[in-house]
Amino acid sequence: VIIIIEWFWLKPRQEYNRIDKIISKLSQPKNYIKFPKFKGRGILMLINDHSMLRGTLTILTLRRIGCTLPIIIAYTRDELDVKYRKILSNIPSLSLMDLSSLPLPINALRGYKSKIYAMIYSPLEEVLVIEPDLLFLRDPEYLFNIPEYVQTGAVFWKDRYIKNYWDKKVSDWTRRLIPYRKGDNRILKRESSDYQSPDLLIINKSNHYK
Numbered sequence: 001v002i003i004i005i006e007w008f009w010l011k012p013r014q015e016y017n018r019i020d021k022i023i024s025k026l027s028q029p030k031n032y033i034k035f036p037k038f039k040g041r042g043i044l045m046l047i048n049d050h051s052m053l054r055g056t057l058t059i060l061t062l063r064r065i066g067c068t069l070p071i072i073i074a075y076t077r078d079e080l081d082v083k084y085r086k087i088l089s090n091i092p093s094l095s096l097m098d099l100s101s102l103p104l105p106i107n108a109l110r111g112y113k114s115k116i117y118a119m120i121y122s123p124l125e126e127v128l129v130i131e132p133d134l135l136f137l138r139d140p141e142y143l144f145n146i147p148e149y150v151q152t153g154a155v156f157w158k159d160r161y162i163k164n165y166w167d168k169k170v171s172d173w174t175r176r177l178i179p180y181r182k183g184d185n186r187i188l189k190r191e192s193s194d195y196q197s198p199d200l201l202i203i204n205k206s207n208h209y210k
Contacts, residue, residue, distance in 0.1 A: 037123075038122065038123050038124055038125045038205055038206075039123070039124075039125050040070070040123075040124055040125055040126070041069065041124060041125065041126035041127070041128070041141075041144055042069045042070035042071060042072060042124045042126075042127070042128070043062070043067075043069050043070070043071045043072070043127075043128045043129075043130060043140070044071075044072050044074060044118060044119060044122050044124065044127050044128065044129045044130070045058070045059075045071065045072070045073055045074070045129075045130055045131070045132055046073075046074045046075065046114060046115055046118055046132070047073050047074075047075055047080060047084075047088070047132055048075065048076075048079040048080050049079060049080060049081055049084065051132040051133070052080070052084045052132075054132040054133040055073070055132030055133075056087070056088075058130070058132055058133065058134060058135065058136075059071060059091060059094065061135065061136065062136060062139075062140075065136060065137070065138060065139055066139050067136070067139045067140060067141060068093070068141075069128070069140075069141055070093050070094070070095070070124075071091075071093065071094045071095075072094075072095050072096075072097050072122055072123075072124065073088050073094060073095070073096050073097065074096075074097040074099055074114070074115075074118035074122070075096065075097070075098065075099065076098075076099045076100045076114070077098065077100045078100070097118060097121075097122060099114055099117065099118060099121075102117060102121055115129060115198065119203070119205075120205075124205075125204065125205055125206050126144060126202070126203070126204045126205070127202070127203055127205065128140060128143060128144075128200075128201075128202045129200070129201050129202070129203075130199065130200055131198065131199040131200070134199055134200060143155070143202050144202065149202055149204075152207075153203065153204035153206075153207030153208060154201075154202065154203040154204065154207070154208065155201070155202045155203075156197070156201050157197045157199070157200050157201070158197060
């Protein structure tokens with residue numbers, strides 16, 4: 001009974017409270033961090049020991065289909081072995097980004113949060129963020145020219161439809177950040193706790209930099 005209470009009530013509650021504290025802290029001007037200057041466009045990918053093989057295959061596939069965009073590999077020192085870093089550093093038109101050197105707590109560089117920080121702190125102005133296991137059949141540089149991106153400076157893709165017990169809690173928490181209903185948003189309509197795919201996104205940071 002104790003395990004059930006901890007897993008289904010206490011842990012989610014602690015996570016929501018922790019996120020609320022982070023949002024509250026970041027909203028204070030004294031906690032703003034000056035972001036580095038950025039320019040150009042390219043691909044950003046996060047790789048760790050477990051995704052090294054998939055990421056390497058994706059990089060080789062991109063080059064094989066004619067993609068010449070610079071590729072930045074973001075990592076943390078405790079999640080990507082030194083031998084893998086040496087292998088990646090020898091690939092042409094590819095650079096490494098050590099997230100461990102950012103002025104952020106190590107917990108902020110775990111999971112999907114690390115992808116957001118990598119995107120923000122990368123030297124690229126226009127960033128195509130991809131997962132290591134994403135397979136392209138054509139050069140993805142054309143995505144920078146699609147009308148939706150040219151008009152808005154950002155394009156996101158929907159995630160698979162997932163229905164689970166925590167949909168209502170996720171919806172209630174999201175409504176606190178977005179206090180309005182937006183079209184077919186599955187989260188705000190309490191239809192699913194997943195909406196945006198983390199596998200692929202493209203953004204022009206200059207358009208959305210404040």
